Amino acid sequence: MMNEFRLPTSAVSRRQVLLGGMAVLGAAALAGCAGPAQASGRSQLKFWHLLSGGDGVKMQGLIDEANAASDTYRVAPTVLAWGTPYYTKLAMASAGGKAPDVAIMHATRVAGYAPGGLVDPWDLDELAALGVDQNTFPERIWEKGFSGDQLYSVALDAHPFILMYNTDICDQAGLLGSNGQLNPIDSPDAFLDAARAVNGVTGTQALAYGYLGDGAQMWRLFYTLYSQQGATMTVTPGQKMEYEEDAAVTALEYMQALLDGTIANPQSDYPSAVAEFATGEAGMFLTGVWELPTMQQNEVPFDASPIPTLFGTPASYADSHSFVLPHQDSPDPAKRKAVYQFVADLLTSSFAWAEAGHVPAYLPVTESPDYADLEPQAHYAAAADNIVYDPPAWFTGSGSNFQADFGQAIQPALLGGEDAAGAFRSFVDRVNTLLSSPNPVNPEGGV
Amino acid sequence: MTTLVGSDLDAAERDVEPTKAPRRGSSHRPGEKPFGVGRIIAFAVLALLALGWLLPFLWAVDTAFKTETDAASAPSWIPSEGFTTQAFEAILSQGNVPTWAFNSLITSVAITLITLVISSLAAYAFSRLEFAGRRWLFVLIIASIIVPPQVLMIPLYYEMLTFRMVDTYWGLILPQVVIPAMVFILKKFFDNVPIELEEAARMDGANRLRVFWSVVLPLSRPILASVAIFVFITAWNNFLWPFLVINDTSLMTLPIGLQTVISAYGVQYAQLMAQAVLAALPLVVVFLIFQRQVIKGVATSGFGGQ
């Protein structure tokens, strides 16, 4: 009809051709992307994780190996920015019903996903058939995967907060024992003394600890020091937060004492702390196990130990990278089956994951003689025996608002020397507000 | 992004053609010397400002052509390992950026075409046709210009969940084609198209659709180009809605992919900047070629820009 009309100029018809072409192109693209490409008979698995840097490289290696060895699946990983952006996107993808087939989630975050149906439970029998059951995990770590009587997350590791130390510098400072490892430090003052000795060697500072703008980093050290005093923390929606104020203030004041500009640099954010230790500006490093590969690459002469028990009770903040099944409206059974196989494959090959610094959760790996020989991993593996996870609630866990709120309340005290007790109280107020507001994951109540 | 303030009607019509040769430079003004001290100072200030505005971009480009080692060293314009295209090669070989660029192109073109078609049809009706309810409908559409898209974040997302359009091209495209301000701008233009031409065509027995297609649209090329350029730029750059509705990395547009997906290998500054430069390149090239049309498109259609 348009063609028979007489007015169109050549310009108009040229545009018609152009528009028509674009429309066809658009339609083709829309049609082409309707279904996932099926390259071969293998299931294409979408796998989301938040591991970057040293961890990311290692995870990529594990995935590549698993892909190469498997004829049932091919895993395509996507890495999202760690923390809130990752968890927000994962929740949105699960709510949308077309979530990735499998994802990594911190064990402490599952409480915010499972009750709302954002993750699907694992089938215990199917896991057991692949050699994954409660006998192959440390009890605490296995239990952490449950919400009610359903298993929602299968842990790959435990990754505690530890102390790395430069063996050259600490040797000069006279802190090493005959075995070449750090002499036991068992009191707050002893640690300060040790740090000052390190400072005497480096001349710049003793301890690398990056925390600026990083609530998680502040929380990790705080919760370690807090728990070392035997103190506990409970957050139950509908009730006030239960905590021990003296222990909290002691922990915070101790952190203030460390960040005095000579022991640790109060202007340090996470990457600068990594750089401080990697370049030898600092002789000790409060960090997660995941920075191990970075230091090995930088050929820093170093060893590591659990955070010294300064306040009597051994405790180390930790979390676990765990596998979850993000909710899908209609999961493809073949893909689900392939996911179980993939997870089992990664667990059994998680010795390589230990090379990334983490303590593997799968007991057949950590009980192997190879692992006992692995240094410095074996020197801090004991930290996994005394791990403390975040107090469980829908809003707590790694990369949560809980940790971000903690950082926002506490940073002024650490950076500007404001009153520790006041800073902690403002954190408590914030948590109490969250506890009194309705639980959006499970409006009927519960954590 | 596209909110237009209801009362800026006169401004919206204004013809902006700054690329015209400076027709009123000071040399044209009586009583002024062409090369006075004032002009030298003005030139210096202008040059300084321009440098300030170009520097961030130049620094990004500079970084993009460094090795990762140089990028992660102390800031320097001249890298110790020399300039290289490694970062670009790495980005392009990973596959994500080309995929996102393709998604950006397809969805932006689709949004532009659909917006042009539906908005110009509606604008023509409001300008020329008589039908019951015409006036209140037009008022409703104009009033809706003040609705900030941000307010729709939650209900629109919920609607997409219901329609199962989360993580689809359609979910990305369709909500972006409703730009009431474009109806308004096109109507204002059609109002000023001489009606005689249409009447002549109607005498020849052409129906409304033919008149619209073959008489009005060809006469409206300038405004259609302006609207198209503006809608395309807006769609190409849009962040909030695509960010909400797309989780699947293979469906992401460039701005979303760049923001959301990171490298497993850690922060690689040269590659980050190479991505940023690549994402900016198409619009910069378009701008360099069509400077006048782009400026006009943004100025006529772009009120409430960011």
Added chain:
Amino acid sequence: MTATTAAQGDRSVALAGVAGHDAAASRSGRRRRDNLVGWGFVAPFLVFFVLFLIWPILFGIYLSFTDQSLAGTGGNLVGFANYAEALSDPIMWRSFGNTVWFTVVSTVPLVLIALIMALLVDQGLPGQWLWRLSFFMPFLLASTVASQIWVWIYNPQLGIANAVIGALGMEPVAWLQDADTALYAIIVQTVWWTIGFNFLLYLAALQNIPPQHYEAASIDGAGKWRQLWSITLPQLGPTTVLIVILQILASLKLFDQVYQMLGGVSSPTTRSVVLYIFESGFTGYRFGYSAAISYVFFAIIIIISVAQYPITRRRRAS
């Protein structure tokens, strides 16, 4: 407006009722056809308009009275509980405060610097093409790109911002990590990114000032500065009002830069209203509450939009 044709149409429709029977029949037939054609033209837009604008607005109001969650749970009507909570939520008010502060602090340079740029470029100095490119190009960048460039500039160890202030003998600053500087760092980025649009409006307004004004003034012996104060700036008045209003409305919607530059983590000193809407809904899962904040925000936008109308009208009339 060429509403005359339509107005005539309406009048003829009204008259049809009292006209003779035959005439009425043919009139109503024509009228039906006109309606059909008119609505036919409007229909495609209308479908999308209703589906993706009108319906979400109405549905959002409903959501704001429920405890709907992202996870699909909830959905019970809770009355005004969300609104009551929002109005007594210190975080919401703080984020409003931040947004207003951002608006105030960013609008000043965005207007003044744009004006200076336009005045200078309008002098007809050589390099017109380059000036326009420099000032306007950032506006064409996606927010993500503009943010990533500045995150790199602000990098505490490797960024040029600290290199520059280091060269001036100052201590390095953790621009985006420090809660005291983050919002200002974002404002600088925003000025860089969006000033091109204001610059453009000013330049267009300057070029629309009739040259006769200047000729008359210079015959009266007015110098260049006098001309600036007595002719140019007053003539730019309406444009300035327009720019300020557009700036306010745009700044209140602050989201992209804050979300992107702070990596999706907000703090009490940087959280904007829209960011809080996003966080409540998608990070905190609380759709109902998030919708309630959206409508509080919407109400404020409407008030400002309506309030600016008489101001611009008056400016234009004078």
